[in-house]
Amino acid sequence: MSTEGWQLDNFDLDRFVRQTLDEDLGVGLPGGGHDVTSESVIPPDARFAGTMDSREAVVVAGLPIAAAFFRALDPTTEIELLADEGAEVAAGGDLLRLSGNARALLTAERSALNLVQHLSGIATLTRRYVRAMGESRCILLDTRKTLPGLRVLEKYATRVGGAQNHRMGLWDAAMIKDNHVAVAGGVTEAIRRAREAGVERIICEVDRLEQIEPALGAGATHLLLDNMSPAALRQAVALVAGRVPTEASGGVTLETIAAIAATGVDFISVGRLTQSAPAADIGLDFILA
The missing domain is CATH 3.90.1170.20 (Quinolinate phosphoribosyl transferase, N-terminal domain)
Structure with a gap:
């Protein structure tokens, strides 16, 4: 070789x-x-x-x-x-x-x-x-939780292991999280500002079911369902109804990932892949x- x-x-x-x-x-x-x-x-x-x-x-x-x-x-x-x-x-x-x-x-x-x-x-x-995900169409994603200077190599290693890369950095998609929402004054306003800035990929983190419709209505192109139980994830997937990709994140372990994948989400992101392998x-x- x-x-x-x-x-x-x-x-x-x-x-x-x-x-x-x-x-x-x-x-x-x-x-x-x-x-x-x-x-x-x-x-x-x-x-x-x-x-x-x-x-x-x-x-x-x-x-x-x-x-x-x-x-x-x-x-x-x-x-x-x-x-x-x-x-x-x-x-x-x-x-x-x-x-x-x-x-x-x-x-x-x-x-x-x-x-x-x-x-x-x-x-x-x-x-x-x-x-551990089992027979599922769900795709495993990595995160930005990488060592400074080693991101390209660490994300290469996750691909070798069978995952796909999430954002490579802060530049290739907007990810609106709770702190952005707090400063902007709400989910709708945060997404509106991203759209007005010309951002095409707008990932919005939601941790409650009632945030889903406002996020979709404002123009989110991807929903990150944060720290939701499998039951809540199933409800979220049903509410989204295929309008945008859904991603489960937060506290995912080898013991819980199969149940999360079975909820119908499109992606599961796991920070531990690079953060603490x-x-x-x-x-x-x-x-x-």
Whole structure:
């Protein structure tokens, strides 16, 4: 499997790799700019070979990015990807095999592992939520609850796990929530202002059934049904009657998502996918080549 051609829209992989490595190496800091341990302990011409493997069952995400870390410090590094992005790998399964300059591989190791552990953790949890929904037409969405600077990568990992992306940021849709409503003076007024500003996608959060008709009448194009019980969600879906997409959100767990999906909502958004997914247990062991 090759890493050539792998890219993400609106993401500069080379810059991300360089900035991450510079941070770890202390570039620009007094005494920084190098790996003290590897330079003092490892001969400059030593070569390592290694295998990245999973110590638990995971959904794989981030291997092409890991490869970029190693190649950034040793362009001649030989890398073989042993699993596709999105593949389900059992505990003990090999993910990546590589060989190259020992100093370079050791310097890049932590950054590469951190990234694969984090993204695979997100993809693995996302796949669990998708499966927990059962046989449903409902679609799982992520949220903006991402780590600063990592949104594109974390939302990539949710796609790998089987979800769809919600808003990528504050720019691609209006989401009118309770604080916006409070300042604007009501749901109708908040939506009216968004429409007058020329916003096409207007998502409006409602937490009571009586807010639905005013929101639809004012021109909302998507309703976020916040923290409603399955019974209330069924009522809401019936009231909306297919006029706009409906999205359930708030307090969704692996234990409750199937019941929520069965209410007929079009989407379910889960902040935990990116906010608190545990890192996957993935390791990398080197030997002298």
